[in-house]
Amino acid sequence: MSDRSSYGLGRAELHELYRALTLTRAAEERLEILQKQGHVTGGLYRSLGQEAGAVGAAFALRRRDDGTGDFLAHTVRAAGALFLFGGELEDFFRQYMAKGSGPTRGREANLHWFDFQKGFVGPVSPLGTMIEIMAGITLTFRMRGEERIGMVFYGDGASSTGAWHEGLNFAAVQRCPLILMVENNQWAFSTPTHKNTRVATFADKGPGYGIGADSVDGTDVLEVFDTVRRAAALVRAGEGTRLVELRYFRRLGHAQHDPQEYVDPALIEEWEKRDPIAGYRDRMLRNEWATEEELSAIEEEVFERCRIAAESVVEEPNPDGPSAVYDVYTDLDIARPWTRAEPAVP
Amino acid sequence: MSDRSSYGLGRAELHELYRALTLTRAAEERLEILQKQGHVTGGLYRSLGQEAGAVGAAFALRRRDDGTGDFLAHTVRAAGALFLFGGELEDFFRQYMAKGSGPTRGREANLHWFDFQKGFVGPVSPLGTMIEIMAGITLTFRMRGEERIGMVFYGDGASSTGAWHEGLNFAAVQRCPLILMVENNQWAFSTPTHKNTRVATFADKGPGYGIGADSVDGTDVLEVFDTVRRAAALVRAGEGTRLVELRYFRRLGHAQHDPQEYVDPALIEEWEKRDPIAGYRDRMLRNEWATEEELSAIEEEVFERCRIAAESVVEEPNPDGPSAVYDVYTDLDIARPWTRAEPAVP
């Protein structure tokens, strides 16, 4: 489509997209500050250059907070989708800081969290699993005759796993209303995509499952939105499962501890020029979808929200050690260490 | 190709194909007799109607018995390929009768057996695994610069497994010289193919792995031979992994205990008319590649071989119970039950 097309989106929606993009980046940048201050537990994952994929895709779904909307399974690189689905910024920071006040109460890391009312289910680390889970979730939509659909994100590397295949094939055969978003950022940790798959584009994988597939420039939030909107319409209309590839580039290391020495700096430079946020900003101004003032206001608002949220969450308490025994079973307590009781008796 | 084409095969080779086909069927029919007599341990699997797929494909490979030839991973429905690779008829019966004299000495069932000199590796039950194994075997061919290639058989149903995907994808990426034969007999136990995959033909799965794929009438031994011969040439020349679908029909139940009440009898009748052995026999006569006498002689010879082999194997001893403790480790004995020692001391 032409640079001028807003794909039918109104000014408010175009601004909302910009807010979601900048929020993603600002939240992650704030995390880096928190990490330097020693507040972050474990690894820190950035989506720099990939923000438009998550935001554009999630924006095309029906988001509700009463358990009737579409359903999302995000990855650690899809914070933008999570925010659009109502994931709270505070919870984002709580999770990264392993706070007892966070949705997993310090038991699980970063974006690995859940809200079935808002309609999202966070990942587990073993790659591929969430396609199986989302196949089951969307199966229930079909079984119950609900109009809801699901969306699951995964990186290019995850496509090598058996879980990816078993989940996608099950969904395809059962006509589960599910869209698989392949975040093809050209790397899986240090491994280039061609060492994970021999296909040139993940769209080639669709026919192998008998499903429709699209591939889209993942740095163009409006293109992504439009592609996914059309895919979602087909899925909702009963076509079953589809796949959408997002093409972009992981501009930082796998996690903050990875200096990505294995990446040609020229490539990074090239992709910096295609920054999804800067690009969209320019386009908005060029097409007069927003004024400089409006955009600056959004940026400032988002920056402040992140600063304030982070600052308040830092103060929140860590979980209480002994709470580690709860919630292994719904109906049983697991034993506390006998060596920590008074008196200590086996 | 025309009915008259022998694809460059000479009279002797055409006869050899016929011998392999009839041997497969005769050996399996002999098994049924043995089973009725109570000699067979466990399930009995027939390849009725699928014989030409295994035979035609294996015939296209380089078969040696000194560890320098091509390599086969057969299934329980590919006895014909196993025989062509030098699997002994006696061993076939020994395995089904769980004899101590068999290649697995009664530890494993039916066609689950191995000969790395002759170049075959039998399956394990968990479906899909053998693609991973064959990826590794053929990887060594590539690593060592050998001209050998591998061939692995699997049913349509097995394609749903994660192992199938992980193995095939690994092979594709690593350019392993491997041909995956998909035995599409339209059933996986009682489950029709469309409940295992949404593709209309397994050839559609090739592009999803970035590999070449063919589909061939699996009841036509010469078509199969020719298709695989060409695929093998490409693989051997360095193209890497390929896939070939064999299209046919499982004319008997999953195993002998399955009366396949779930199959429309009209379909079975239709496929009986396309019997691969009867069809090839007619064609040989029609084209004067063989005389009635020659074919009858082959049939009789094969029948007698099976009868004699089965009769002699029946007499062979079962494994000695206490030998169950050997070969768990190369260098350690596992404990015998203390309750069976004299005196019994823990």
Add this chain to the structure above:
Amino acid sequence: MTVHTQIEPVAGPEHLLKTQRGEPVTMLEAISEALFEEMVRDESVFLLGEDIGVYGGAFKVTRGFLEHFGERRVIDTPIAEGGFTGAAAGAAHMGLRPVVEIQFMDFISPAYDVITNYIATSLYRGAGPMPLVIRGPVGGGNRGGPFHSQNVEMAFFHTPGLKIVYPSNAYDAKGLLKAAIRDDNPVLFEEHKGLYRAPALREVLPDDDYTVPLGVAKTVRDGSDLTIVTYGAMVHKSLSAAETLDVEDGLSVEIVDLRTLLPMDDDAIVESVKKTGKLLIVHEDTRTGGIAGEIAIRVSEKAFEWLDGPILRVTAIDAPVPYSGSLEDYFLPQADDVITAARYLAAY
């Protein structure tokens, strides 16, 4: 959301109403009835598995279910134990109560990842309860070879968050399976295929909606000289050994049938050991890393003073399950092994 419907006499395929008619059932039929009654009672219960629909399952446990409940609730899956067990977990998130059949439990291994890492940890990770049953045939003695004979409890016994059930008879199987389906935690349910149709296990069951609570063992034979802790098919070999020991040696053997392996009923074990002072553990599964170890250390922790002899075990040998009958018979623990071990311990 779970919808509880009234329990009342239901219509259904003849062979699933034997108990309603007062007829005896095999353990397999008891399991079918449990599934059937739960599906009637609660429409959030549904089934997934290979060949469970038109074929009724490799062992015919779900024969007639597809016709009665339809394709929506009886789903023939692709061959993808990980995939459909994961899908079941997703459905459980949405408030359904899936029951997964693994055709032979040996094939649970492709689902090992999703069960241990996703399903068992769901509640702990904040993703809520996981009402999910994974059931299927286990066990040796049927000449199935290494991949159709395994016991799988020890692959999962070490997984916090799971429950593991392994019944030894029709009554328990029905009551435990109903309890498992109603449990909000994931339950692995092992059914010994040698018991499925054993004529000796046919019995008339109560025709009410009984359940057998998870986590409670049962003393199936009272005795004073020696305790045998066991479960599954070995309950019956132990009972037969106990008869012989009674008749030939005048030994009084108590037998505790664990029924649920995880969580384990420590109290029942400890109480019996305190009474007899001698403990023999019998399991069909292979020896090293078998459940006997965990039982032994719990008894050591809780009843050391009461032990009048070593804790001993009778088990399969440490090998894959061999195919041939002669090898498999050697591989498996036999009643004679139980007798020998009990005599040794009694004389200690």
Add this chain to the structure above:
Amino acid sequence: MTVHTQIEPVAGPEHLLKTQRGEPVTMLEAISEALFEEMVRDESVFLLGEDIGVYGGAFKVTRGFLEHFGERRVIDTPIAEGGFTGAAAGAAHMGLRPVVEIQFMDFISPAYDVITNYIATSLYRGAGPMPLVIRGPVGGGNRGGPFHSQNVEMAFFHTPGLKIVYPSNAYDAKGLLKAAIRDDNPVLFEEHKGLYRAPALREVLPDDDYTVPLGVAKTVRDGSDLTIVTYGAMVHKSLSAAETLDVEDGLSVEIVDLRTLLPMDDDAIVESVKKTGKLLIVHEDTRTGGIAGEIAIRVSEKAFEWLDGPILRVTAIDAPVPYSGSLEDYFLPQADDVITAARYLAAY
């Protein structure tokens, strides 16, 4: 076919030749050296794993290997633990000796099927020896959460045909890994990531081609009052507890480091228990179904008469590994727990 080459000083990347230069190495460096030396010695040894090539592995164990040995012998795989472990098994059939790295051992679960059903049973099924090492980082204490902290021994301890090694220091790690690579059986090799770079474990290793035999435990501290059987990171917590117990209580604690978990060195355990009469087992892994049970029943079988107190254990609690530091510290067994348990047992 295995090709054995002479061992002589080799050229290679600086950081892999520290022992040759007489410099101390960490446990991680010892592991790297073992791999490097075995690859130099035997060209049938090769490596497979995620990010082991250009990146040198998530923990940099194989840094410099790709440059030295080339892509043929250092293979960056797709993310498919089952697939590439299975491929390694195929290569082992053909006479190679693959060493597989699992990036975090938690991710071995997708390979559970091929390891337990194919690899461990290969010899028994008549498919010949399976010289294959599967190695990678395990263990908690690094705030890795439920999927980057697991110990995986008990997932495989019940699998006949496998060996399992779990070293506690640089010397053993190097010698055991070399022995594992030369072994004709599949070996699971667990490396505690908390020990990888622990400064206290840096040591100068012998510069000859030594191996440490599999299946042999080591008494790392002599004592007479109490035996602690342990392995991996818990060796060090136990040693520190023993110091305290010595100083504060005058207790003499003997510590047996198992080093190999499967097969287990029963003799070393039993001998120590016969000397001290008291046994405490310490493992970092979760409690129920942990290795303590198997040790307990073996000691019960072989040294019951020598026990002067219950066999007790100190372990992690029965939960997934929690992410936050406060939770994880509570979850893990600590030196204080060992002290308390030892005091209880000593006073028994």
